[in-house]
Each structure stands twice: as structure tokens, then as C-alpha cells.
Amino acid sequence: xxxxxxxxxxxxxxxxxxxxxxxxxxxxxxxxxxxxxxxxxxxxxxxxxxxxxxxxxxxxxxxxxxxxxxxxxxxxxxxxxxxxxxxxxxxxxxxxxxxxxxxxxxxxxxxxxxxxxxxxxxxxxxxxxxxxxxxxxxxxxxxxxxxxxxxxxxxxxxxxxxxxxxxxxxxxxxxxxxxxxxxxxxxxxxxxxxxxxxxxxxxxxxxxxxxxxxxxxxxxxxxxxxxxxxxxxxxxxxxxxxxxxxxxxxx
Ligand code: PEP
Numbered sequence: 664x665x666x667x668x669x670x671x672x673x674x675x676x677x678x679x680x681x682x683x684x685x686x687x688x689x690x691x692x693x694x695x696x697x698x699x700x701x702x703x704x705x706x707x708x709x710x711x712x713x714x715x716x717x718x719x720x721x722x723x724x725x726x727x728x729x730x731x732x733x734x735x736x737x738x739x740x741x742x743x744x745x746x747x748x749x750x751x752x753x754x755x756x757x758x759x760x761x762x763x764x765x766x767x768x769x770x771x772x773x774x775x776x777x778x779x780x781x782x783x784x785x786x787x788x789x790x791x792x793x794x795x796x797x798x799x800x801x802x803x804x805x806x807x808x809x810x811x812x813x814x815x816x817x818x819x820x821x822x823x824x825x826x827x828x829x830x831x832x833x834x835x836x837x838x839x840x841x842x843x844x845x846x847x848x849x850x851x852x853x854x855x856x857x858x859x860x861x862x863x864x865x866x867x868x869x870x871x872x873x874x875x876x877x878x879x880x881x882x883x884x885x886x887x888x889x890x891x892x893x894x895x896x897x898x899x900x901x902x903x904x905x906x907x908x909x910x911x912x913x914x
Contacts, residue, residue, distance in 0.1 A: 665870050667886065667913045668826055668893035670702040670725060670787060671900030672755055672874075673709075682709035686716030688903045696721030698914045699893070702753045702787075703900075707741055714750040725753030725787065728761065731771075731778035743782040754779050755895070757789045757813055759832045769812025776813060780821050787826045787895065788813055789874070790853070794833035802831075803852050810856060819861040823868045828895040829853060834875025836897055843881070846873040847888035854890050879905055882912035 677685065682705050689703075704725035705713045714724045726749075730740035746754060756779065757772040772788070779786045790809040792802045806829065814822055829850050834841050841849075850871050858866035873885055874895030885891055893913060900906045 665868070665892045666700055667698070668700040668702065668870050668872060669910050669913050670753065670755070670826075670828075670872065670893070670895045671704060671906055672727060672758070672895055672897050673703075673705050673901060674727070674760070674897060675706055676901055677705060677709055679709055679712055683712045683716060685901075685903055686713045689720075689722065690903075690907055691720050693721045695910065695914065699910060701910050704753070704755055710746070710749045710751065718750070723753060724749070724751050725755060726751045726784075727755045727758070729754050729756075729775055729779060729784070731774040733782075743778050743784055746784060747782050751784060753785045753787055753826070755787045755789065755828075757809070759789060759791055759830060759835060763832070769809055770815075772813045773815050773817075776817070776825070780817075780824065785824060785826060787828050787872070789828045789830050789895070791830040791832050791835075791875075797831065797833060802849055806849060806853055807856055810853065810860075814860070819865045822857070822861050823865045826870045826872060826893075827853060827857075828872040828874045830874035830895060836876070838876050840876040840878075840881050840885075841873065843884040843888050843891075846875075846885060847890055850888070850890040877909060879908040879912060882909045886913050 702723045702725040726746045729743050756775045761767045776786045790806045792805040854866050870892040872893040872895045877894045877896045878899050
């Protein structure tokens with residue numbers, strides 16, 4: 664049985680005060696957080712305050728990116744050591760906004776995954792196709808190629824530690840989610856692909872999320888799908904009420 668995992672990607676939102684208020688107001692439901700992993704990924708600037716507020720709650724802290732070196736002359740970047748220091752246990756990697764706006768490619772994301780794993784951070788690796796690619800019937804080719812590139816040279820023991828988020832780009836921030844059946848179809852493909860590459864046992868261990876306009880009113884149908892183990896939430900994770908109701912809908 665794979666434990667569900669719900670992650671909040673705040674992107675470039677929230678001042679320190681806003682982040683602190685969210686963390687202070689988020690319900691302290693220890694029993695619930697035993698059943699479902701809940702990860703909050705604030706911007707770098709708020710990791711410390713949110714991390715302090717979450718201590719002892721059972722909620723987990725994640726970052727939205729890292730630079731794949733321990734330290735050095737990399738102006739403006741943040742290392743996995745720094746994230747560990749702040750109490751992070753997860754890190755989102757390969758988000759489509761970074762791929763598209765900041766031109767990150769699979770090779771660079773692969774370096775980041777290796778660097779995260781080296782320091783005991785669990786990568787949440789995002790993959791997904793554009794609307795044009797979907798219309799051209801390229802969804803599986805795109806996701807397969809992203810997985811091949813991002814997971815290059817990784818042993819199956821490492822791959823089994825990852826969380827993968829299938830995030831069709833056309834569904835991110837648009838209010839239009841993939842139907843639960845469509846999301847399940849691609850996620851089942853991703854699991855088959857992982858089984859082909861790393862064996863069935865490894866593929867069965869890996870948690871695969873769906874991301875793209877998840878809301879309180881679509882979480883239950885998504886979570887009913889056999890291969891969907893959780894969700895990565897952008898917009899609806901910014902308010903305590905909507906994010907908590909998504910968490911409740913996951914169990
Ligand atoms: C995301 O950015 O990872 C995301 C899924 O955003 P939204 O929920 O707003 O579509």
C-alpha cells in the first residue's frame with residue numbers, strides 16, 4: 664500500500680507574515696497526517712518560519728528547487744545542504760514553470776535529482792505535456808522522454824525513493840483539470856514505464872501524484888483512481904481552508 668502524498672506548491676507567493684499565519688492556522692491533525700503525507704513547499708524566504716511553525720505537527724517541509732552543488736560560487740542559488748539545514752525533507756524538481764520560463768532541461772534536472780538524493784531529500788519530479796503535444800498524441804512520448812532524461816544513471820534503489828508528479832501543462836493554473844480517467848491513463852502509463860525500466864516491484868513502490876487545477880471538489884474522484892497516490896496543488900494550496908479540505912479528501 665502506498666501512502667498518499669499531498670503537496671502544496673506555493674510558487675512565488677506569500678510574505679513572511681502570510682506564510683507564518685498559514686502555518687499557524689493549519690489544523691494540527693496528527694492522526695490525519697499519519698495516514699497521508701502532507702508537504703508544504705513555500706518559497707525559499709519562508710522556509711525557516713514555516714519549518715518552525717510545522718515542527719511537531721507531522722506536516723512536512725519541502726522546497727521548490729535547489730542548485731545541484733553542496734556550496735560554491737553560484738550567486739543567487741540554494742544548495743541541498745541549506746535546505747536540509749532548514750528542515751526540508753522534500754524538494755520539487757523539474758516543474759514545468761522552471762522548464763519553460765527558466766529553460767531547465769532533463770540533464771540539469773537529473774543533476775538536481777542526484778544531488779537531492781545524496782543529501783536525503785526526496786525529489787518530487789514533475790513531468791507533463793503541453794496542450795499542443797497532447798493534441799498531437801504525444802503525451803506518452805513526452806512523459807517517457809522526460810523520465811528517461813531525468814532519471815538517467817539512477818539505480819532502482821534511488822528511483823524507488825522518488826515521488827513523481829504528472830502535471831499536464833495545460834491544466835496548471837488554468838482551472839481546467841485533467842479528467843480523473845485521463846490523469847489515471849497517463850499515470851498508469853508512467854507506472855508501466857517505470858516497471859519496464861526498473862522492475863515491477865520498484866514501480867509499485869513509487870508514489871505518483873497528479874497536478875493541475877486540483878480543488879476540493881475534484882480531489883475525491885482523482886484519489887479514487889488506482890494509480891493516483893496524491894496530488895501536487897498550486898493555487899488551491901494558498902488558502903488554509905481549501906488546502907485542508909483537499910488533504911481531507913485524500914483519505
Ligand atoms: C502546480 O503549479 O504545480 C499546480 C499544479 O498548479 P495549480 O494547482 O494552480 O494548477
